[in-house]
Amino acid sequence: MAINDQRDVHTLVTRLAEECEKAGLTATVLSPTRVHVSAGAHSRLTETIRCHPGADEELMWWWSWGEPICPAASIDLAIRHIAHVVAPQGGDR
Template identity: 45%
Template sequence: MSAFAKWLAQACQEAGMRAEQYGAKVRIIASSHFLTEEVECRSDSDGDLRWWWSWGKPIAAGNDSARILTPDEVDDLVDAIARVVAVPIRRRP
């Protein structure tokens, strides 16, 4: 699980996000420093490894919310995480 976390942290960094690995967890900090998310690689009830949001839900594919992502689907994971932490900040007029 730590190897998957390291892989994900590196992929997030390559995508321009600040990511720190803590064992099987990865903390992703948006460039604006307003949004931070921590995801964790752990088994689901069937014993399959999955990535989990900090609020306890498994991470699903952005284009198919019924498809839960596996730890191997790093590109899709980075996209899903970026949608959460890289929300553009609205500027006041």
């Protein structure tokens, strides 16, 4: 069953922020559908992640540039992708 209730979206966004923090990222819930993520206070790389339905009405995590990340239920996978973007390994980019 797809999660489509606004309260469920807010719960997912809150969980994403909490799990990002546990993974060592800095995350702030901006709205019931958006979370801002960075690698820390002095990081130059940040991203605002949104949660909204895809074409098939399944809730998805989305990048700010409009590309899907993964299904919203896959929070661990989302964090891996987000961390790769905001905290890339190998020095400054």
